[in-house]
Amino acid sequence: MRLSLPSMLAFGLALVFSVVQASAFETRARAAFVMDQTTGTVLLNKNADEALPPASMSKLMTLLMAFEAVRDGRLTMQETLPVSQHAMSYGGSTMFLDTTDRVSVEDLLRGIIVLSGNDACAVIAETLSPDGTEAGFARLMTRRARQLGMTNSTFANSNGWPAPGHRMSMRDLVLLANTLITDFPEFYPMFSETQFAFDGRAPQNVNNRNPLLKLDIGADGLKTGHTQEAGYGLVGSARQGNRRVIFAISGLDSERARAEVSEQIVSWAFRQFSEITLAREGQRIADAKVWMGKSPRVGLVPAEDIDVLLPVLAQGKVQGEVVYNGPLQAPITAGQELAELVLMPEDLPEMRIPLVAEVDVPLGGFGVRINTAVTTFSGQFTATDTPQVEVSQ
Template sequence: MAALTGLLFLGAMGTANAADGFQTSVPSAILVDYDTGSILFEKDADKRIAPATLAKVMMADVVFAQLRAGKIALDTPLVVSVNAWRRGGGPSGGAAMFAEVNKPAPVGELLAGALVVSGNDAAITLAEGLGGTESQFAQMMNAQAQAIGMTNSEFHNATGFADAGQVSSARDLATLAAHIIRTFPDYYPIFAKPNIEWNRIKQRNRNVMLDAGIGADGLQVGWLKDVGYHALVSAVQNGQRLVVATLSARSEKERVEETRKLLEWGFQSFRQRQIFAADKEVGRAQVFGGAQSSVGLAARGPVNLLTPRSGGERVSARVVYTGPLRAPVTKGAEVGRLEISRGPVKVLDVPLVTTEDVAVGSLMDRAIDGGLTLMGDSVRDLARRAMAKLHK
């Protein structure tokens, strides 16, 4: 059956988007609170844009996963191919780690080369070393992107070099950043290394946002001709972490100013509020053929939302699931979502699980459900209550 929804009214709290008065000059942007997942601001956040150097963040996620699985180690040597050296190293004239051709370099140093100074030779060497070819590694990137919910992304290379089919979005990149911070805390600090030195060449971190005085502690900036200047940054102030993606700024100056402005506005303008306590029932899902006609739904943990300090507008929530559920139902099964919105903007999406077991009902229960479901849930529930009274 189609998704069933139940509306919950949450009152005057609110979140923000461009319509609330705050604006940014960059064409596409998103600002997300890391702990709650609340979207504080978005502007054309699903627009598909070439990610430029930010493709290396997706590359890093795949490498981190290989490290976590024990398939490689930070000291695993990978040989720098002629292709990696020519297309991404010194001869290319672009950002490079300056790794020597046909010489080995450890995975840890290659990661630093790719993430700290955007070394294209390092990125290609990692891709070839783990995928066989850069194209095959790109398929690993795409599989991982889909697994973490990056629905507007497609990768064809690990460097971010121009490719008509390589795209991502501000929302997807923020999702990727949060995933890396949460899943790979041991490797995330690589992004913030102040400098690297390889082959007697010392280079500073290219992410200028790390020195902007806003608490930035990682991820990358990038640029691509005819696309513009990008930033994907996470910052912490007073224990609160925000993730921001700004895409297609017209200049490096605009990228820095708009990224800083978004982060400062986010840190200053919002406070956290608990909407539902952990395990608090937020709605009920209909059950077909069960010992009871519905089951409670709750989030696994507390549901928190960042709301404007200055007051706000009304927000609403709805429970979304595909139903009715079929008995038996197991407690803790993820069967729905809690979507919290301000107007047309969805600002929070939380998985919901069942609060109890529901066994298969009696023959009478199943007969009532089968015969009356098409007449509507309210009629079915009335019939089941009436039959229950007759049996007492």
């Protein structure tokens, strides 16, 4: 059943939405995914589910598994780990470890985050691998990724070194970044560190490659990546006020292009969209018919404030409707989820927001049941609600 919103609410919405269309953002990246973390709104999707070589951006998965191991007590930040010949053999970006080293977990984590150390990833991988090999850890990474809903990620190693079948999508990288930010606030500040001079042994590799960290735009993570096959990419995040934006891009042709596109995305995401409180917790959005209830109708309310993100530049309109399977069957308990508020802003994905019962509606007495049976038999208990509402200024 679809309900029009009550006229008073529609009037309120007309005042709140100063209407909603933003020009589509064009990017040079081969693939991109941009999400407003605060509301969960997808702002940009360009080939976001294509499985691509992620280069060093896949190190975020190794970091997640290391953080989980520390949280679970399988690793401690202070313990030192040996460096194998295999770990030492990696080229590219490294901490310049050798087999005589024993390195603390804390230094290894910073070596991965700030220095993008291929060797540091392999040390962590061999320590946590079920069979002591990096390949075994890569299989574990793939399995864990599936558990997290990362359906387009398959790992062949711990660090993104070019290998057949080592792939991730931009959507998966944003999901992974969101998990790191949300679940591990105690470790996340390491992603904003701009330098790490491990043991003084590699002065040519002490700087974080994330180009956004030196800009005053709220950037605080996460990881760059580059190989000849993958091009230049970045998983980034920035926070301004109460909003956080997370994005992943790949396939750019230079460091400069990566820096320019990343800054453009952050600026666009914060300036072209604004967060709006559509309705407060407990505010009645609509009411629905109740079958066999002591009351013939029940109010439908949000269980928490409804905050949505909408474009702010151009004139437009927002369509919305309340959807539920009705009439609803009594008894109903206050707070019971009964319906959805479906919003359809232009140029953004459909938004579905749960609505719950405003109050208890107990089962009606004998007289109510008889009356319902009579009205049903006579065809009077039918849906008469109009299907849709359009809100505009």
